[in-house]
Amino acid sequence: MSQDDSVRMKTAIRIENFNLYYDQFRALSDVNLEICERRVTAVIGPSGCGKSTLLRAINRMNDLIEKVRVEGQIFVDEAPVYGDHVDLVALRRKVGMVFQRPNPFPLSIFENVAFGLRLHFHSSPAERMERVQKSLEEVGLWEELRDRLGGFALNLSGEQQQRLCIARAIAVRPDIILMDEPCSALDPVATQRIEELIRFLKKDYTIVIVTHNMSQAARVSDETAYFYLGKLIEMGATQKIFTAPSKKETEDYITGKFG
Amino acid sequence: MKSSRAYLNRIFEFVIEKAIFLAGILSIVFVFLIFLFLIKEGFSLFRTYSIFSFLFGTKWYPISSPPQFGIVPLLLGSVAVTLGAILIAVPLGIGSAIYIAEIAPRWLREILKATVEFLAAIPSIVLGFIGLVTLAPLVKKLFHLPTGLTALSGSIMLAFMAMPTIVSMMEDAFTAVPKSYREGALALGATRWEMIRRVLLPASASGMLAAIMLGIGRVIGETMAVLMITGNAARIPTGLTQPVRTMTATIAAEMGEAVQGGNHYFALFAIGIVLFIITFLINVTASFLVRSQRK
Known part of the structure; x- marks a missing residue:
């Protein structure tokens, strides 16, 4: 722990004065x-507290919803996420996402993992195979x-499907992986x-779950x-939040008094 | 008093139940009877005329002597018109279904969907009539043909008739693709077009095929418009810019003059059997495809 402090970790995502509205509702x-x-x-946080919204704000998946409006800025690797000249394709290549329900495409196992590769890299079949x-x-x-890489991805078990979705996300070598209740x-x-897999992956990726x-x-x-x-009440080292939270609201939620 | 009420109720229930059963069974009986009649009349031809010369004969001269009832020119006429119509309607249909399902803003989507349904509501005779006076002269002029009444004109006209079926079925197939697939593709950095091409189209392939099949079914069974616009020459077509005669148009045009109980009359019923088999196969394939899409 002291080592972590001394090395002073680099910031991967910085969220600044960020507001998001669904029409009139401030999420x-x-x-x-x-x-x-x-x-x-x-x-x-409890349901409806905006945690998924925040996650989807980072790779701008909220753009798909009508009448969403944002204020403030999010920086990924010090580059702004919101603005007219932001390259969404590049952003989403850098920031992968894993969803709540495993959502492999109705394609083969191989094609699922190779999906992002085909989008972003001009690689030879051999390179693609290696990456997959x-x-x-x-x-x-x-x-x-x-x-059975040619097998149909939807025939896998739920766990295998979710692993496959993680493999699909990391195949394009993102910096960050967003996981929405995976x-x-x-x-x-x-x-x-x-x-276990998430703990293993953090050596290479920044993970927000x-x-x-x-x-x-x-x-x-x-x-x-x-x-x-919709408000950030408290943030800190997990150990501290779960053993000695500094805010009363956090403690109430952690100890199960509400939520 | 009370018990007689209950008794009446029971009788009422019984009558209603039987009436509904009768209604249900009747529709099956009617289909069966129609089919039987078709078979009986159609097969009467083969008592005096060989089934081989009927199916593979290349000449349809029903009133020469001896008459010839070879359906190959009619079959090929239907195939030419249908193929042409599908070649026109499928790309247009895929395009407009994608636009309606994926790209159009919500208000426009509703308008477009209603318009496509409206296209389906235009009686085919009206379309045929409009085609006859507007499309046929245009085709004639564009291709420097002696007549505008050709397979091509029929194909264009029929493409308009197949479009509503194709567009609304495909639109359903696209909308049935789970949102999670789209999100998954977009989150991987796919553009909207890449998402459509690499996820949406493969995921709805069987639904799209079913839409095309039903479009074919609609086109091949169409009668009035083709009768008016394809020129009605029972010759084997070698290109789309020639007059052709379809199976349906033949039945419609000749049934009035065929002597009931004569070979010509039976031959028209035999054509009916061929048409029935073709549409039946198409519909079975389509519903099979729709079912496999749902899985």
Whole structure:
């Protein structure tokens, strides 16, 4: 821990005075926070507190919704995310996303992982194969699936599908992976294994994970941010947030008094 | 008092139930009877005329002596018109379905959907009539033809009739693609077009095929417009700019003059059987494809 402090982690995502409105409703208000590189940051809070909205603000998936308006700015790697000249394709290549329900495409296993490669790189089939293998190895699927890469991705189990989605995200070598409740559709054993994977992946990636499961946040994350009604209530080292939160609201939520 | 009420209720229930059953069974009975009649009349031809010369004969001269009932020119006429119509309607249909389902803003989407449905509501005779006076002269002029009443004119006209079916079915197929696929593709940095091409189209492939099949079914069974606009020459076509005669147009044009109970009359029913088999196969394929899309 002291080592972490002395090296002073680099900031991967900086959110400044950020507000987001769905039409009239203010979903996020005056959010200021910094997310460190190569750490797992958990965003927790009761349903409707804006945690998913915040996550989707980082790679601008909220753009798909009509009548969304933002104020303030988010910086990924010190480059602004909002503005007329932002290259969304480049942003989303840098910031991968894993969704709540595993959503592999109705294509083969190989094509799922190669999907982003085809979009962003002009690689030869051999290079693509290598990249696909490496990504599947990283998520621990290579051994079980190496002989059936041509198989239909939707025939995999829920856990395998979610791993495949993670492999699909990391295949393009993003800096950041956003995970929106990635285990909520999985059973406890699968959840445990995905959590192990998340801890393993943080050596290479900055991970932001939204979860409604507090013990999951405690298990996988280095930092935790607690949101309530669109506001950041408290952010700090996970250990501190869960043992000695400085705000009363955080403590009430953590100890299960509400939420 | 109370028990008689209950008794009446029971009778009422019984009658209603039987009436509904009868209505349901009747539709099946009617289809079956129609089919039987078609078979009986159509097959009567083959008592005196060989089925081989009917199916593979290249000459349709029903009133020469001896008469010849070879349906190859009619079959090829139908195929030419249908193929032409599908070649026109499918690219246009895919384009407009993608636009309606994926690109158009919501208010425009509703207007476009209503307009496409409206296109389906235009009676085919009206379309045929408009085609006859506007499209046929245009085709004649554009291709320097002796007549504008050609397979091409029919194809263009029929493409308009197949479009509503194709567009609304494809639009359904696109809308049925889960939002999570789109989000997954966009989150990977796909542009909207890349998302459409690499995820949406493959994911809705069977629904699109079903739409095309039903479009073909609509076109091949169409009668009035083709009768008016394709020129009605029962010759084997070698190109789309020639007059052709389809199976449907043949039945419509000749049924009035064929002597009931004569070979010509039976031959028209035999054409009906061929048409029935073709549309039946198309519909079965389409519903099979729709079902596999839902899985």
